[in-house]
Amino acid sequence: MGKTERAIETIQKAESLALKYQDYGFHLAFSGGKDSLVIYKLAQMAGVKFRPVMQVTSIDPPELMRFVRLNYPDVIMERPEMNFYKLIIKYMSLPTMNRRFCCKELKEGSGSGTVTIIGIRKAESSKRAKRNELEISGRKYSNSLDQFNIDNENQVLCIKGKDKILLSPIIDWSHADVWSFIRKNDMEYCSLYDMGYNRIGCMFCPYSSKKSKQRDRQNFPGVEREIKKSIYELCKMGKYTEFNMDVDEVFNWWVSGVSVAKYKAMKQNYTIDYNFNKQ
Ligand code: SF4
Numbered sequence: 001m002g003k004t005e006r007a008i009e010t011i012q013k014a015e016s017l018a019l020k021y022q023d024y025g026f027h028l029a030f031s032g033g034k035d036s037l038v039i040y041k042l043a044q045m046a047g048v049k050f051r052p053v054m055q056v057t058s059i060d061p062p063e064l065m066r067f068v069r070l071n072y073p074d075v076i077m078e079r080p081e082m083n084f085y086k087l088i089i090k091y092m093s094l095p096t097m098n099r100r101f102c103c104k105e106l107k108e109g110s111g112s113g114t115v116t117i118i119g120i121r122k123a124e125s126s127k128r129a130k131r132n133e134l135e136i137s138g139r140k141y142s143n144s145l146d147q148f149n150i151d152n153e154n155q156v157l158c159i160k161g162k163d164k165i166l167l168s169p170i171i172d173w174s175h176a177d178v179w180s181f182i183r184k185n186d187m188e189y190c191s192l193y194d195m196g197y198n199r200i201g202c203m204f205c206p207y208s209s210k211k212s213k214q215r216d217r218q219n220f221p222g223v224e225r226e227i228k229k230s231i232y233e234l235c236k237m238g239k240y241t242e243f244n245m246d247v248d249e250v251f252n253w254w255v256s257g258v259s260v261a262k263y264k265a266m267k268q269n270y271t272i273d274y275n276f277n278k279q
Contacts, residue, residue: 003177004042007169010133011046011117014167018048018115025049027114027164030075032060032068032190033200034178035119038170040072041185043117050117051076057106058083059202059223067190080106084202088230092239094254096206108162115165123174133171137163195219204255213255227251 001009011026018026028043030036030052043050052075054068068075087102088094095102110116122129170178182189192200196215199208203216203223217224228247231254235245242260243249253263 003170003173004045004181007042007173008046010167010169011043011048014115014134015046015048017165018050021165022051022114024051026051026167027111027116028052029111029116029118030054030068030072031119031201032064032072033119034182034189034193035121035170037187037189038173038178038181039117039119041181041187042169053078053110055107055110056080057102057202058085059204061192061200061203061220063192064190064200067188071188078110085226085230088227089233092234092237094206094227094231094234094250096254097257100206102202111164112162113164115167117167117169119170120168121173121175121178122171131168131171133168135166135168137166206254206257210255210257213257217255224251 015025025048026043028036028040028050030040031054040052052072054075054077056065056077056079058080082090082105084102084106087105091099091101093099093101120128120131122131173181190200197212199212201208203220204213204227208216228251231240231247231250234240235243235247235250240250242264243253253260256263256266258266
């Protein structure tokens with residue numbers, strides 16, 4: 001059985017479980033990125049009931065929002081109560097890899113009490129390599145639905161509060177598998193991929209590569225300006241004193257993705273990339 005057929009079968013097998021939680025079936029976490037296009041198409045091919053939902057983060061690239069509105073008008077857009085810039089002030093910090101409050105606030109609450117189809121893949125990162133096809137809100141549960149004992153579901157799959165059951169039907173797909181599926185099915189995709197982005201989503205995400213953040217600086221100067229306004233507010237509150245209230249310098253450090261000490265050392269040794277010193 002090929003990967004596509006297996007993914008379809010996985011989704012079909014889990015539908016009865018999804019329907020036990022919600023009449024509309026699966027919650028499908030849609031982002032407009034290539035992996036979410038694939039899970040959307042697979043759910044259609046599987047003929048299951050699902051509700052595609054996109055978490056609007058307020059720092060989504062305009063190209064991505066246009067692409068989704070035009071090609072996926074049925075996707076439900078869930079907008080945040082507080083945007084990214086205000087969250088920075090609320091948490092009195094810029095988000096970092098160790099402090100990802102924005103994901104917690106803007107993305108993770110969606111789909112509570114549902115079986116949620118997500119498009120994560122082991123090949124994306126070493127952290128994701130440890131993830132499983134079926135989990136409860138990120139907790140390890142089972143390697144595959146084949147091991148899932150449907151008779152015990154009420155005991156084992158008791159989900160409370162913000163919890164949800166996560167189903168990852170393309171967890172074993174490679175980058176090439178994803179693109180080959182998109183091409184084979186003649187699917188439209190967001191223009192940002194042709195602009196050199198490998199992954200698309202929030203602009204200036206602390207998890208994105210240095211190269212991607214450099215591109216964001218070139219392509220989305222308005223977002224940089226808005227983030228700097230929040231940094232200015234933080235400086236007024238007494239944060240980032242190590243940068244002497246220099247908002248541009250705080251931003252340059254933040255997009256470098258390294259510690260303050262390392263950033264300062266790199267600056268002293270002139271090893272900071274030119275683009276991160278661009279004012
Ligand atoms: S910027 Fe990154 S860490 Fe923050 S919400 Fe977006 S994806 Fe999550």
